[in-house]
Amino acid sequence: MATLLELRQIDAFYGRIQALHGISLRVDKGEVVALIGSNGAGKTTTLRVISGLLRPAHGQVIYEGQDITRLSPDLIVGRRLIQSPEGRRIFARMTVLENLQLGAYTRTSLTEVAESLEEVFTLFPRLKERINQKGGTLSGGEQQMLAIGRALMSKPELLLLDEPSLGLSPLLVQTIFSIIRDINKRGVTILLIEQNARQALQIAHRGYVLETGNITMQDTAANLLASEEVRAAYLGGSVKAS
Amino acid sequence: MELFIQQVINGLSLGGIYALIALGYTMVYGIIELINFAHGDVYTLGSFFSIAIIGLLDASGRLHGVPLLLVLAVALAGSMILCGIVGVLLERLAYRRLRNAPRLAPLITAIGASFILENIMQLWRGPSPIPFPSVVPNVTWHFGGVNLSSNEVLVVVMALFLMAVLQIFIYNTRLGKAMRATAQDRDAAQLMGININMTIALTFFIGSALAGVGGFVSGIYYGSTWFYNGFEAGLKAFTAAVLGGIGNVAGAMLGGFVIGMVESLTAGFISDQWATVAVFLLLVLVLIFRPSGLLGEVLPDKV
Numbered sequence: 001m002a003t004l005l006e007l008r009q010i011d012a013f014y015g016r017i018q019a020l021h022g023i024s025l026r027v028d029k030g031e032v033v034a035l036i037g038s039n040g041a042g043k044t045t046t047l048r049v050i051s052g053l054l055r056p057a058h059g060q061v062i063y064e065g066q067d068i069t070r071l072s073p074d075l076i077v078g079r080r081l082i083q084s085p086e087g088r089r090i091f092a093r094m095t096v097l098e099n100l101q102l103g104a105y106t107r108t109s110l111t112e113v114a115e116s117l118e119e120v121f122t123l124f125p126r127l128k129e130r131i132n133q134k135g136g137t138l139s140g141g142e143q144q145m146l147a148i149g150r151a152l153m154s155k156p157e158l159l160l161l162d163e164p165s166l167g168l169s170p171l172l173v174q175t176i177f178s179i180i181r182d183i184n185k186r187g188v189t190i191l192l193i194e195q196n197a198r199q200a201l202q203i204a205h206r207g208y209v210l211e212t213g214n215i216t217m218q219d220t221a222a223n224l225l226a227s228e229e230v231r232a233a234y235l236g237g238s239v240k241a242s
Numbered sequence: 243m244e245l246f247i248q249q250v251i252n253g254l255s256l257g258g259i260y261a262l263i264a265l266g267y268t269m270v271y272g273i274i275e276l277i278n279f280a281h282g283d284v285y286t287l288g289s290f291f292s293i294a295i296i297g298l299l300d301a302s303g304r305l306h307g308v309p310l311l312l313v314l315a316v317a318l319a320g321s322m323i324l325c326g327i328v329g330v331l332l333e334r335l336a337y338r339r340l341r342n343a344p345r346l347a348p349l350i351t352a353i354g355a356s357f358i359l360e361n362i363m364q365l366w367r368g369p370s371p372i373p374f375p376s377v378v379p380n381v382t383w384h385f386g387g388v389n390l391s392s393n394e395v396l397v398v399v400m401a402l403f404l405m406a407v408l409q410i411f412i413y414n415t416r417l418g419k420a421m422r423a424t425a426q427d428r429d430a431a432q433l434m435g436i437n438i439n440m441t442i443a444l445t446f447f448i449g450s451a452l453a454g455v456g457g458f459v460s461g462i463y464y465g466s467t468w469f470y471n472g473f474e475a476g477l478k479a480f481t482a483a484v485l486g487g488i489g490n491v492a493g494a495m496l497g498g499f500v501i502g503m504v505e506s507l508t509a510g511f512i513s514d515q516w517a518t519v520a521v522f523l524l525l526v527l528v529l530i531f532r533p534s535g536l537l538g539e540v541l542p543d544k545v
Binding site: 089091105 | 431
């Protein structure tokens, strides 16, 4: 498989605090890769670096064979490397439709945007019912659907998902994960960040474990699920508790 | 009753000017949470630019051959563009680097920028009032004891027209949506592919260009200006923006007209000296009882 995204030896800081220590990882075309780890391990920071929101002190971000480390976030989005950020970050005072239209901000063909809108509505019929409602009035689950739908409106090549299951009911978590799997089957490569490690690894092909800014393990998702260390640290008992 | 109607007419034209200036305050605050204290001076610059452009056309003898309307259109457009450029330069040179600095730093910078603009204007045209070329015939209509001048109509019509255009721009165009998105959540806007530097510069351009319109119409309306004119007008327009709910475009328009009305009614029924007092008293009352402003949302912008 062709490598789509590669991080090489990324160091990143917030002020003087080092958040990432020489992170390297790789996402191949067509994969779902899970990045798991506890709160504060540096998962969100990693995504901020990839999207250009945080400039790393050292290291490179290679996407489709090109160095995008120094590109501004809007140009990275233009390359169809899209992030659905932590906490959903939908535009609360804009309607569902306006949020989705903003997702397609970089696209020029109106007919293609209309097609994407139909696809998103097929995936999330609930959003169609709420089309003229303000984003801030949606429930948590609906907001998450909107955040993912908005990211899909840009026709992503690589989709970065930051904690898509956060704060959702167990039933909704199942729905969201099956939709993520579905999106991947339609050809979108996915880098998934989750505290809900079990769910993430169940739909992922491969995974990385991040601890205090270092990658401590990397393997196929199946091996990580079976690993004693991962089970002890991130999977808890047999029943998922998030 | 006649006095009341007269003062309402005055208040509307005064309010139109305040509203045009207030829009720039509120748009800039909405997008980068900066109170751009230099904005009042950009408004004065609008008058200066208009005077200079009309003077230039006049001196070259072209004024007499060219239709008046065209001269005014050129002066207005020139003032808007030049003020817009000044606004963009302020953002680029003074505020952009401070975007993530503690909020006091850009605020003090804005006050400094205000001094710089005022002094540039003083160097340019001196400290005395400068007459606005009386090229516009001011027709006054009399209705009983009430006077309505064509200049007053011009101010109000211009203000309302531009506010309508601005509303349509903000709510119905791609760039307008980008501006609103950037105002609501800068990081999320970037993740949509919005170039926020460009969007913020555009906000400064539009806000400053509207101040340029304000400077143009106020020049015609008052017949003169001076380098310090923007200080008080700027404060009142800022009050208008706060009154309407800072960050809220419709609020700035409403606030502008309310302030103009309060000022002119106080001047008419109490005394001139109390007009400014009444305006700032209103500001104090609003800040105490409705800090988010008339149309401001109680919930903060940011999640």
